Amino acid sequence: MSEAAESNKKISLSARILVGMGLGAFIGLIINQLAPDVQWVQTYITGGLFHVVGKIFIASLQMLVVPLVLVSLICGVSSLEDSSKLGRMGLKTVGLYLLTTAIAVALALFAAYIVGPGVGANFPATEFAAKEAPPLINTIINLVPKNPISAMAEGKMLQIIVFAVLFGFALTQAGEKGRTVTEFFQNLNEVIMKMVTIIMAIAPYGVFALIAKLMATLGIDSILPLAKYFFLVIAVLLIHGALTYPLLLKFMAKLDPIKFLKKMRAVQLFAFSTASSGATIPVSMETVTKRLGVKNSIASFTVPLGATINMDGTAIMQGVATVFIAQVYQIDLSFIQYLTIILTAVLASIGTAAVPGVGLITLTMVLTQVGLPVQGIALIIGVDRILDMIRTSVNVTGDATVSCIIAKGEGDFNMDVFEDPEAGLEFEEVDLPDGETAKT
Ligand code: ASP
Numbered sequence: 001m002s003e004a005a006e007s008n009k010k011i012s013l014s015a016r017i018l019v020g021m022g023l024g025a026f027i028g029l030i031i032n033q034l035a036p037d038v039q040w041v042q043t044y045i046t047g048g049l050f051h052v053v054g055k056i057f058i059a060s061l062q063m064l065v066v067p068l069v070l071v072s073l074i075c076g077v078s079s080l081e082d083s084s085k086l087g088r089m090g091l092k093t094v095g096l097y098l099l100t101t102a103i104a105v106a107l108a109l110f111a112a113y114i115v116g117p118g119v120g121a122n123f124p125a126t127e128f129a130a131k132e133a134p135p136l137i138n139t140i141i142n143l144v145p146k147n148p149i150s151a152m153a154e155g156k157m158l159q160i161i162v163f164a165v166l167f168g169f170a171l172t173q174a175g176e177k178g179r180t181v182t183e184f185f186q187n188l189n190e191v192i193m194k195m196v197t198i199i200m201a202i203a204p205y206g207v208f209a210l211i212a213k214l215m216a217t218l219g220i221d222s223i224l225p226l227a228k229y230f231f232l233v234i235a236v237l238l239i240h241g242a243l244t245y246p247l248l249l250k251f252m253a254k255l256d257p258i259k260f261l262k263k264m265r266a267v268q269l270f271a272f273s274t275a276s277s278g279a280t281i282p283v284s285m286e287t288v289t290k291r292l293g294v295k296n297s298i299a300s301f302t303v304p305l306g307a308t309i310n311m312d313g314t315a316i317m318q319g320v321a322t323v324f325i326a327q328v329y330q331i332d333l334s335f336i337q338y339l340t341i342i343l344t345a346v347l348a349s350i351g352t353a354a355v356p357g358v359g360l361i362t363l364t365m366v367l368t369q370v371g372l373p374v375q376g377i378a379l380i381i382g383v384d385r386i387l388d389m390i391r392t393s394v395n396v397t398g399d400a401t402v403s404c405i406i407a408k409g410e411g412d413f414n415m416d417v418f419e420d421p422e423a424g425l426e427f428e429e430v431d432l433p434d435g436e437t438a439k440t
Contacts, residue, residue, distance in 0.1 A: 012425070013200060014265040020204035021211050021273065028215025050213035057206025060199050061270075061279040066152050068192050068282050069304040070164050075189050076300030077168025078182045086165070089406060093302050096402045097310040098346055103244055104312035104398075105345040108236045108319025109338055117228040117320065118327030157278070157308040157354070161301070189296075196282040200266075207273040214385065223383050230383045233320045237313055237394045244312075245401040253408035259418065263291040264400055268393040275388045277307040277395045278354035288400050290424030293417030294407040302406055306399030311349035313391025313398075314359035317384075318345045318366050325367065325376030337370045344369040359391065360384050 028050075035041040080086055145151035145159035152160060171178040171185075223230055246257030267287050271280045281304055288299045322341050326333050333341075348362040360381065364374045407413040417423040 012266075013203065014269055016204040017207050017266065017269045017273075020206075020208035021269065024208040024211030025215050028212040028218075031212075031216040032218065046213055046216045050209045050216070053206060053209035054213055057202065057209065058274055058276070058279055060202070060206075061274065061282055062155075062276075064192065064196055064199065064282045065157075065278060065304075066155055066160065068196065068285060069157065069300070070152065070160055071185055071189050071192055072285065072296060072300040073161060073164035073304065074168040074171070074185050075182070076297040077165050078171040078178075078185070079297050080168075080172070083169060083172065085410065086169070089298065089301065089410060092409070093305060093402060093406050094309075096405060097306060097398075100244065100248070100398050100402065101310060101312050101315045101346045101349050102342055104236075104240050105315045105319040105342045107240055107244070108233075108316040109323060109341060111232060111236045111239075112320045112323035113338075115228070115232050116327060117232045118324040121225075121228075121328050155278075157304055161305060161308075165301070193286065196286050200283060200286070203270065207269070210273045218385070223386075226380065226383050229320065229324045229380060230387065233317050233387050234390060236316050236320060237390050240312060240316060241394050241397055245397055248405060249401055253405045253413075255404060255408065255418065259421075260292065260401070260404065261397075262421070263287060263424075264397055267396050267400065271392040271396040272389045275356040275385075275392045276354060277311070277392055277399070280392070280396050281307050281354075284396055284400060287424070288403050291417070292400065292404055293414035293423070294403050295412035295414070298407040298410060298412045299403055302403040303399055306402060307354045307396070309350040310398050310402065311352050311354075311359065311391075311395045313394030314352050314362075315345045315349045316394070317359055317387055317391050318348060318363050321363055321377075321380055322366050322370065322372065325372055325379065326370075328379060329373060329376065331372060333370065340370050341366055354395075356388055356392075357384065359388065 031041055031046060077086065142156070143158055143162055145156065145163055148159070148163040151163065171182050174181070246261070249255045249257045249260055264287065267280060267284050270283045271277060274280060284303050284307065285299060288294045288303055289296050294302075319341060322345075323333070344366045348365045349359075351365070352358045352362045360377060363377055367374050367376060404413065
């Protein structure tokens with residue numbers, strides 16, 4: 001093999017995704033500036049090639065989510081030696097998820113109160129047809145699937161989790177026969193993980209298409225009047241990602257946050273380009289178990305649960321947006337209203353589906369709760385796409401942080417894997433059809 005091919009093998013997945021992203025941004029911007037009205041470019045390139053490749057990429061990630069979560073969670077629960085651990089781990093995980101989200105909104109409210117992104121802003125009156133946010137009580141009632149097959153068909157994550165936990169627990173109680181089935185699921189898990197690896201190899205092309213289409217169609221002008229709101233949300237997201245999580249990792253799990261963040265790069269890039277924590281689950285699982293050292297018995301539970309109910313980035317956007325809208329409409333918020341925002345934003349983040357843009361819909365819940373006009377959402381909708389990408393990266397980083405903390409606390413954490421910068425990379429080698437091996 002030539003030297004060039006040899007060095008090509010060594011390029012990490014995140015570097016290749018970054019290249020895809022950079023090229024996508026470059027080409028997209030060129031189209032945005034030079035060919036906004038050229039019909040064939042819009043039809044065949046932006047709306048054709050980029051659109052199709054991007055959609056196929058996201059669909060291929062989503063394709064893996066249900067089988068992956070089901071099978072790896074069954075494996076995870078059936079491998080727990082002590083079943084009382086399950087309840088304790090479950091409570092601790094949910095508690096930590098709620099705590100990190102509450103910190104996130106509090107941070108957002110504080111920053112928005114100090115900076116005043118909407119003070120003195122003058123926007124023309126806008127119309128906005130608010131979609132109704134789903135009532136939270138439904139989330140609780142619907143935890144138990146009436147029909148597990150239809151839960152899987154519809155990708156209802158919480159229902160799948162409940163079914164898989166029960167199934168995995170039953171396997172441990174079913175003696176020899178249970179062990180045979182467990183073995184089958186463990187083998188199946190290996191196969192599905194391999195599928196994840198194969199899909200990850202095509203990620204740079206998918207990311208290229210997604211970013212190129214976004215940049216080609218993005219109206220930069222919409223950002224300017226909202227610059228204060230836009231950059232404040234980004235600043236709080238960065239603070240939460242660069243301060244809250246590292247501090248929690250350092251003090252609650254005694255882990256080096258820098259090593260953690262370095263290994264999280266690929267996951268963050270996936271989340272950024274797909275704007276979907278749900279679609280990122282396969283990559284998060286792979287990274288949390290093979291690169292960070294969390295045992296599958298913990299990761300298979302904490303990662304999909306976190307992707308579904310833990311949305312710190314979304315809560316940050318909602319906190320800043322609520323204060324921004326109140327300021328634009330010149331409505332003073334009382335201390336009690338601030339507390340209400342924290343509470344409802346935490347609940348709204350649980351009810352937010354892990355797909356693009358839903359955070360804006362559940363924002364109606366928060367606004368209604370404190371008596372603010374939901375039409376205010378129309379003010380910020382123009383810049384939400386980019387914010388969605390950044391907040392989704394924060395969302396998935398929060399899931400992995402909690403996963404590490406829980407695993408460390410339960411003694412289900414492999415420190416050697418965490419310390420080794422190369423760990424997990426050898427698992428990511430895919431045999432390409434032409435016989436070459438690429439390190440993803
Ligand atoms: N896109 C976010 C996610 O999937 C949810 C949102 O804030 O809209 O995590």
